[in-house]
Amino acid sequence: MTETKTKKNRKIFGMSQDVFMKKYGIAIILLAMIVFMCIASPTFRTSGNVISILQQISVNGVLALGMVFVITAGGIDLSIGSMLALTSVVIGVVFEYTSSIFVAAAVSVLMCGLFGLLNGVLIAKFNMFPFVVTLATQLVIRGTGYIISDGATKTLTNKNFRQIGLGKLFGVVPYSILIFLVMAVIAFVLLHMTKFGRHIYAVGGNINAARASGVKVFRTRVLSFVWMGVCAAVAGVILTSRINAAQPNIGEGYETDAIAACVIGGTSFAGGVSTIPGTMIGIVIIGVIYNGMNLLRVSSYWQTITKGVLIIGAVMLDMFLNKKKN
Numbered sequence: 001m002t003e004t005k006t007k008k009n010r011k012i013f014g015m016s017q018d019v020f021m022k023k024y025g026i027a028i029i030l031l032a033m034i035v036f037m038c039i040a041s042p043t044f045r046t047s048g049n050v051i052s053i054l055q056q057i058s059v060n061g062v063l064a065l066g067m068v069f070v071i072t073a074g075g076i077d078l079s080i081g082s083m084l085a086l087t088s089v090v091i092g093v094v095f096e097y098t099s100s101i102f103v104a105a106a107v108s109v110l111m112c113g114l115f116g117l118l119n120g121v122l123i124a125k126f127n128m129f130p131f132v133v134t135l136a137t138q139l140v141i142r143g144t145g146y147i148i149s150d151g152a153t154k155t156l157t158n159k160n161f162r163q164i165g166l167g168k169l170f171g172v173v174p175y176s177i178l179i180f181l182v183m184a185v186i187a188f189v190l191l192h193m194t195k196f197g198r199h200i201y202a203v204g205g206n207i208n209a210a211r212a213s214g215v216k217v218f219r220t221r222v223l224s225f226v227w228m229g230v231c232a233a234v235a236g237v238i239l240t241s242r243i244n245a246a247q248p249n250i251g252e253g254y255e256t257d258a259i260a261a262c263v264i265g266g267t268s269f270a271g272g273v274s275t276i277p278g279t280m281i282g283i284v285i286i287g288v289i290y291n292g293m294n295l296l297r298v299s300s301y302w303q304t305i306t307k308g309v310l311i312i313g314a315v316m317l318d319m320f321l322n323k324k325k326n
Contacts (some may be wrong), residue, residue, distance in 0.1 A: 033288050041295040049291065051174065057287035058176040059084075059235045059242075061280070063254060063259035065187040066231025068279045071262050073224040074125060074204040074271035075130035076124060077178070078306050080232045080258060081142035084251030087236025089149040092156065092246025101161050101301070109233040115141055116229025120222030145248040145254045154246040165242030176238045181235060188276040200224060204271030260307055261286055263314040285310075 055225040063080055070077045087108040094104040110309050115137060122133045156162075167175050171185035199220040235254075240246065240308040265282025267274035286307065293303050 026264065026278060030281055030285050030288070033244045033285065033292070036251060037288065039291045041292070043295055044292065049245070049295075051177070053284075053287045053291045054180075055174045056290065058174075058180040059239045060254060060257040060261065060286065061180045061283045062183050062231050062235040062238065063258035064265075064279050064283050065183050065276070066228035067258040068187070068262045068265075068267055068274050068276065069191065069200055069224040069257075070130075070228050071259070071267050071269065072131050072204045072271060072274040073200045073221055075209065075221065075224065076134065076259070077116075077119060077225065077228050078131065078134040078255050079115065079119065079138040079141055080228065080235075081251035081254040082138045082145065083115060083229060083232035084114070084236040084239055085145040086111060086141050086148075087233050088240040088246045088250055089145045089154075089248050091161075091237065091240050092154040093148060095156060095158055095161075095246075099158055099160075101158070101164070104161070104173050105233075105237050108237060109230055112229040112233035112236070115220060115224050116225040116227070116232075119229075120225035123146070123225070124218045124221035142248075149246060149248040150215070151248060153204050154250075156240070156244050156246060161241055162244055165240075165243070165244075174243070179234065183231065183278060184276060187231075191274070191276055196220070196223065201272055204273075204274070251267060256307070257283075257286055260311050260314075263311055266314075269315060 008154060023269050043049055065078070067077060090108045090111055091104045094100075094107050097102075119130075119134055119137055122128050122137075163175060165181070166178055169175060169178060190274050191200060199210070199215045202213065203217055203220050210220075236251070239250065243250070261282035262274065262279050263269065263282070264285055265275070265278035265280070267279065267282075289306055289310075290303055293300075293306070
C-alpha cells in the first residue's frame with residue numbers, strides 16, 4: 001500500500017509524474033527525435049537543413065496557429081485547405097489590376113476572414129456541428145476559387161511577391177519563417193494574455209458555465225473562426241509566393257497537418273486545453289518526421305501512416321490523462 005502510494009506521488013523537479021509529463025512530455029519526445037536524427041543522418045544537423053525544416057513548416061505552422069483557437073473553443077475547421085486555394089486565385093486576380101502586395105494580401109485576408117465569419121455564424125448561431133459546416137463550406141470555398149480562376153492556373157510575374165516565400169533576410173533567414181514567428185507571437189498574446197483567450201478556454205471547457213459567467217459565447221466562437229480565416233489567408237500568401245502561381249487546386253490535405261500539430265502539441269479535442277508553445281512543438285515534430293524520413297529515404301507512404309498513428313496516439317494520451325484527472 002505504501003509502495004503504491006509512493007509510486008503514485010513520485011515527483012520530478014518538484015512536480016508529480018503526471019503533471020511533469022503533461023507539461024514537458026512532448027518536448028522530451030521532440031528532443032529524443034532530434035538526437036536520434038542527428039546520429040542517424042549527419043545532414044540533419046546542418047544549419048541549412050534546420051532552415052529547410054522551418055521553411056517547410058511555415059505554411060502548416062501558421063494554419064495550426066489558427067486551428068488551435070478553433071479546437072480549444074470546441075470546434076474544428078476542415079475548410080482551411082480550400083481557403084489556401086481561394087487566397088491563391090484572389091492574389092492572381094488582384095495582381096491583374098495592381099502590383100501592390102499589400103492590397104493583394106489584404107483582399108485575401110478579407111475574403112478568408114468573411115468565410116471564417118460564415119463558418120462561425122452557422123456554428124454558433126444555429127448550433128450546427130462544426131465538422132458538417134466546415135465540410136460543406138470546404139466545397140463552397142473551393143468552388144468559388146474555381147469560378148474566380150475559371151479553373152486555370154496563372155503564373156505570377158511580380159518578382160517582389162516571390163520574396164515572401166523564397167526570399168531571405170540578410171540572405172540568411174527566410175521571410176516565411178519570420179512571418180510564422182510573428183504570427184506565433186500574436187497567437188500567444190491573443191490566447192494567453194487577453195480576455196478573448198480566456199473566453200476561448202472557458203467556452204471550450206464548459207460552454208454552459210461560460211455562458212452563466214457572462215462570457216459572450218456567440219462572439220467568442222465566431223471570432224475563433226475569423227482568426228482561423230486570417231491565418232489561412234496568411235498561410236495562403238506564403239504558399240502562393242513559394243509556388244509563384246495562382247492555383248485553384250492547391251491546399252488539399254493541409255487541414256490534416258494543422259489538426260495533427262495541435263493534437264500532438266497537447267490540444268484536447270474535448271476543448272478548453274491547449275498552449276501555443278505546445279502547438280509550435282507539434283508542428284516542428286511533424287516537420288522533423290517528414291524531413292527525417294526523407295533523409296533516411298523512407299517512402300512517403302510511410303510518412304502518411306506515421307502522421308496518422310501520431311494523431312491516434314496523441315488523442316489516446318489526452319483521453320488517458322483526462323480520465324486519470326477525473
